[in-house]
Amino acid sequence: MSTTTFTATIVTGHYSFAEIHRLTGSDHQLLRSTQFYQLNDVICSFGSSVIHDHPSKYTVQIAEDKHIILNPEFLQYINHSCNPNVFFNTTTMELIALKAIEPGEEFTFFYPSTEWFMAEPFHCLCGETNCIGIIKGAKEINIDTLSQYRLTDFIQSKIDQLKD
Numbered sequence: 001m002s003t004t005t006f007t008a009t010i011v012t013g014h015y016s017f018a019e020i021h022r023l024t025g026s027d028h029q030l031l032r033s034t035q036f037y038q039l040n041d042v043i044c045s046f047g048s049s050v051i052h053d054h055p056s057k058y059t060v061q062i063a064e065d066k067h068i069i070l071n072p073e074f075l076q077y078i079n080h081s082c083n084p085n086v087f088f089n090t091t092t093m094e095l096i097a098l099k100a101i102e103p104g105e106e107f108t109f110f111y112p113s114t115e116w117f118m119a120e121p122f123h124c125l126c127g128e129t130n131c132i133g134i135i136k137g138a139k140e141i142n143i144d145t146l147s148q149y150r151l152t153d154f155i156q157s158k159i160d161q162l163k164d
């Protein structure tokens, strides 16, 4: 069971199964579940409002040179964790629970599970015991680390190409 950190937040958006929270005195936003989920539950389907050919902080990669702005848009507030509880399946276009999730828990995903290359790697502050430190695209993370995570079919195909 992961621990939920109840840092002071302000609710800035309320949706059918989630709320956007903003940390007080900060512009950091996050998405918290308002529902219970079990392993492999489909939390929602998603699509794209816009497809870009380059990644940004708010896009999810679905294919080579295809980076979507998520629809519903509030899914963009799902932050990275090295011990994630959701997965963006970009083949079925479904957000999947990777473990049981309770109301109040922050939704998190492993950025390299969808991103092959990241223009802006960053120092992870997830605080998990398995934190990998610097978060980069899957291209720059070693295979043993990646193999501990569920990866999109696109990322898996890129890894398989490297092996050939």
Ligand SMILES: [Zn+2]
Pocket: 081, 082, 083, 124, 125, 126, 127, 128, 130, 131, 132, 133
């Ligand atoms: Zn981390």
